Amino acid sequence: MTKFILAIDQGTTSSRAILFDRAGHIHGAAQQEFRQFFPQPGWVEHDANEIWQSQRAVIDEVLRTNHVAASDIAAIGIANQRETTVLWDRATGEPVAPAIVWQDRRSTPCCEALRADGHEDLFQQKTGLVLDAYFSGPKLKWLLDNVPGARARAARGELAFGTVDSWLIFKMSGKHLTDPSNAARTLMFNIHTARWDDELLALLDIPPGLLPTVVASSGVAAHTDPQLFGVALPIAGIAGDQQAATFGQACHSPGMAKNTYGTGCFMLMHTGQTATMSKNKLISTIGWTLPKGTDYLLEGSVFMAGAAIQWLRDGLGIIKHAAEVEELALAVPDNGGVLFVPAFAGLGAPHWDAYARGTMVGMTRGTNKSHIARATLESIALQSADVLVAMQADAAMPLTQLRVDGGAARNNLLMQFQADILGVPVVRPVVTETTALGAAFLAGLAVGFWASQEEIAAQWQMERRFEPAMSVDERAQRMDEWRRAVERSRAWSQ
Ligand SMILES: Nc1ncnc2c1ncn2[C@@H]1O[C@H](COP(=O)(O)OP(=O)(O)O)[C@@H](O)[C@H]1O
Numbered sequence: 001m002t003k004f005i006l007a008i009d010q011g012t013t014s015s016r017a018i019l020f021d022r023a024g025h026i027h028g029a030a031q032q033e034f035r036q037f038f039p040q041p042g043w044v045e046h047d048a049n050e051i052w053q054s055q056r057a058v059i060d061e062v063l064r065t066n067h068v069a070a071s072d073i074a075a076i077g078i079a080n081q082r083e084t085t086v087l088w089d090r091a092t093g094e095p096v097a098p099a100i101v102w103q104d105r106r107s108t109p110c111c112e113a114l115r116a117d118g119h120e121d122l123f124q125q126k127t128g129l130v131l132d133a134y135f136s137g138p139k140l141k142w143l144l145d146n147v148p149g150a151r152a153r154a155a156r157g158e159l160a161f162g163t164v165d166s167w168l169i170f171k172m173s174g175k176h177l178t179d180p181s182n183a184a185r186t187l188m189f190n191i192h193t194a195r196w197d198d199e200l201l202a203l204l205d206i207p208p209g210l211l212p213t214v215v216a217s218s219g220v221a222a223h224t225d226p227q228l229f230g231v232a233l234p235i236a237g238i239a240g241d242q243q244a245a246t247f248g249q250a251c252h253s254p255g256m257a258k259n260t261y262g263t264g265c266f267m268l269m270h271t272g273q274t275a276t277m278s279k280n281k282l283i284s285t286i287g288w289t290l291p292k293g294t295d296y297l298l299e300g301s302v303f304m305a306g307a308a309i310q311w312l313r314d315g316l317g318i319i320k321h322a323a324e325v326e327e328l329a330l331a332v333p334d335n336g337g338v339l340f341v342p343a344f345a346g347l348g349a350p351h352w353d354a355y356a357r358g359t360m361v362g363m364t365r366g367t368n369k370s371h372i373a374r375a376t377l378e379s380i381a382l383q384s385a386d387v388l389v390a391m392q393a394d395a396a397m398p399l400t401q402l403r404v405d406g407g408a409a410r411n412n413l414l415m416q417f418q419a420d421i422l423g424v425p426v427v428r429p430v431v432t433e434t435t436a437l438g439a440a441f442l443a444g445l446a447v448g449f450w451a452s453q454e455e456i457a458a459q460w461q462m463e464r465r466f467e468p469a470m471s472v473d474e475r476a477q478r479m480d481e482w483r484r485a486v487e488r489s490r491a492w493s494q
């Protein structure tokens with residue numbers, strides 16, 4: 001009998017491979033960072049070959065170091081950084097250009113032109129998204145317009161587009177596939193009909209022949225080339241990493257929500273089996289498709305969260321490791337009046353301001369690095385609070401608790417401040433690798449490794465609960481101060 005599900009978590013900064021047993025426990029994990037390229041201000045690129053090579057290496061490593069044979073694997077589940085756009089040659093399997101990463105802002109002019117032509121509402125109604133450079137369609141258009149010969153090669157059917165899930169599946173099986181949770185991030189996919197949308201493709205000038213076939217998030221979609229791992233393994237789970245984390249956090253019913261604190265922050269709330277269209281600049285997205293149907297989520301994406309901690313480490317050099325930020329911030333009783341808006345790449349939800357820039361206000365001669373560390377941690381929670389306010393207004397469902405995960409969710413000071421500023425309990429699970437767990441669950445359900453959603457939801461266990469302790473008045477005052485700071489960061493580079 002097979003013993004494990006192999007989850008692939010291909011993130012923005014690292015590739016991970018994690019083995020889960022039947023109890024949903026981690027049996028082994030391997031991780032490898034890969035390079036980030038910043039060739040121009042506002043541009044962020046990855047080498048798609050390096051993504052695949054690092055992913056392949058960690059799969060080999062996790063099997064080898066844990067003495068697990070590929071034949072012990074029941075199925076593979078994939079969770080991936082979303083929106084990042086890869087364009088490759090179908091025959092050679094070689095990318096035609098560096099992958100354009102979700103954080104990259106170069107396709108802002110394309111979005112502005114579509115907006116100026118009055119198409120914003122159409123895109124929003126069909127895709128649930130905001131017309132922003134964050135999403136894949138404008139990135140793909142940029143590649144077709146700027147990589148020499150790409151448009152002609154696309155017209156001849158020589159090229160394939162995919163988000164990172166598609167790219168990894170192509171490398172492992174030769175199939176050109178994606179799932180609805182990833183397709184829903186492209187501005188080319190109608191989330192109500194769950195099909196690529198010809199009208200939107202025409203507006204973006206994208207040939208439909210470039211697009212992958214859309215298959216269910218949970219179901220055997222392909223088998224790996226037997227030469228890769230010695231046996232052909234079923235690829236049975238596919239989801240964008242944030243939707244996978246929502247599934248892994250067992251947020252399976254309306255009103256349940258999670259927030260992931262990684263490079264960015266991604267808060268997602270389950271809204272049921274039809275899309276709730278946001279009136280407050282959040283996005284509606286497909287969560288996952290199971291044989292019984294499609295679940296929808298509301299999402300608020302914050303672009304700069306843990307990345308701001310990395311900036312304290314790499315840009316300012318005031319910490320050596322991300323985890324040191326907690327001790328540094330605790331050296332002062334409060335932020336000393338300092339507020340920091342880390343809008344290094346503009347602001348995401350609910351502001352969607354591509355021209356906002358990082359801003360620190362309230363400094364005096366007494367400000368020191370601990371105040372800056374504290375303000376940076378608080379900025380992560382305050383950005384998430386902006387999203388939650390919009391979410392509560394859209395969903396008309398009060399949040400009873402927020403489930404959390406991601407690298408920065410290990411920070412207790414941050415989690416306590418998050419509970420304080422939201423006025424909602426923050427709950428951290430035992431297994432914080434919820435992205436990989438969600439991908440594993442989707443794959444395991446498809447091959448009968450787990451019997452039902454109820455069985456996997458029962459595996460979710462709390463590690464720690466942070467109760468809100470801030471007074472209502474103080475919360476209101478802190479949110480008001482924050483709004484004033486955000487205003488000062490906005491439209492700066494326009
Ligand atoms: N103890 C900590 N306190 C605050 N931030 C942290 C801490 N540990 C890690 N981080 C931040 O969390 C991020 C890594 O989290 P992870 O979930 O691995 O991100 P991603 O999947 O986006 O690569 C980094 O940006 C790092 O700065």
Ligand SMILES: O=P(O)(O)OC[C@H](O)CO
Nearest residue numbers: 011012081082102262263
């Ligand atoms: O790789 P992460 O965890 O930073 O997630 C990135 C998101 O999927 C971008 O939308």
